[in-house]
Amino acid sequence: MATAKKGDRLAEYRGRRAAARTPEPVPAEGPLPEGDDDTFVIQEHHARSLHWDVRLERDGVLVSWAVPKGVPADPENNHLAVRTEDHPLEYAAFEGDIPKGEYGAGKMMIWDRGTYETEKWSDREVKVVLHGSRVSGRYVLFRTRGKNWMIHRMDPPADPDAEPVPEAVRPMLPEEHGRLPRDRTRYAFEFAWGGRRLLAYVEGGRTRFTDGRARETGGPAGLGSRLGAALGARPAVLDGELAEVEGQETYLLSDLLYLDGRPLLDEPYRRRRELLDDLDLNGPRWQTAPWYPGEADAVRKAARSQGLPGVLAKRLDAPYEPGKRSGAWRYVPV
Known part of the structure; x- marks a missing residue:
């Protein structure tokens, strides 16, 4: 995962989408906007399989991972995070229905958003501190193989009193x-x-x-x-x-x-x-x-x-x- 501004960072994103057929933002090729590298968004994506998209602003794009089980609230649980194509910064405000037949078809909703701080950013490991309304705390994303990463909460559980889902309950x-x-x-x-x-x-x-x-x-x-x-x-x-x-x-x-x-x-x-x-x-x-x-x-x-x-x-x-x-x-x- 490169962090330098080389080539067209959004070429893959544009190649998967047609502006005339999707409500998603599809900016024209050109210089990337400059930001503060401190915005994050988590979108709940009701595509073929429900997942959550974690996106971090970095060098003019949103670096993105698809997380099938959502961001873990407990350090005992690591969740798979699949690296996807970089998205434009405008995507941080996107909610809507991607039409059937288009890439990522389904309903996209903003689940959480806020700011973040970077502790480490490399091709294999990203450590950040998230400040959102639903998710706050220190997280690390680390690469395991190819596009597969894991996301791990580094802080204590977000809700220390939370109990796990029971394995089985006999009905009354x-x-x-x-x-x-x-x-x-x-x-x-x-x-x-x-x-x-x-x-x-x-x-x-x-x-x-x-x-x-x-x-x-x-x-x-x-x-x-x-x-x-x-x-x-x-x-x-x-x-x-x-x-x-x-x-x-x-x-x-x-x-x-x-x-x-x-x-x-x-x-x-x-x-x-x-x-x-x-x-x-x-x-x-x-x-x-x-x-x-x-x-x-x-x-x-x-x-x-x-x-x-x-x-x-x-x-x-x-x-x-x-x-x-x-x-x-x-x-x-x-």
Whole structure:
């Protein structure tokens, strides 16, 4: 990776793009602008595969790496960073949709930006101190082979209290009852869809699944990558059910067990559902399932009319009890 101003630093960038077909900035060939070599931007790129583009201003261009799992927040985790072509400085402000059929097609969003200081810059190692709103601290990028580099956080963890995504969680199960609870104001009511239980573990835009016995299992083709892209850089563990809805297999999300480094098992059901709703996870293959505090009769009537097997009553103040069949959840056949 040369740092001297030799040749056309943006020739590869221009060669991959046509200004008439992409909203990206495509400056004409000419002298490079002079800056302070202190701007950085991280862009979330929903291309064929979700990744984050780390760009550092250097000698009139943005030196760039594609980071599939995002910038690590903990020094225990090094992430792959693939060196890509230099980008023009104008790219630091770019957000938009790159059209299908063009290089890098997909949605580009600014995930973080700010200033940085250089501690070392060579063809094989770049040490910087980032000052952004989401990412701050000392980082090193080091070359391993060819265009493959690694990015490592040199400072202590950005959030020392963050806990890792759990390897596996056994799902909580309801007790079966013949009647709905008497004090219905203490419960929320959901549809029982009669599908297959799946827990989703999302990290770095990637998703893995476990089944009702906490065993690793595959999800439907394409679901994991799309759900991971919907959450982006936010790590989460979701509980849900794979069922047929209006003739299509759909992942119906009904609980949130972990988010952004924080386990939520001890939080009451109402709080977990509110956090899940805030994520607005609704896509072509997944939906956040509805929940109805206190509305037992309406939910049971709707379940019958839709041919669903039953209703779930979940106590609003109940924690999530992994692997337990708990009286705080009730399954009532319709």
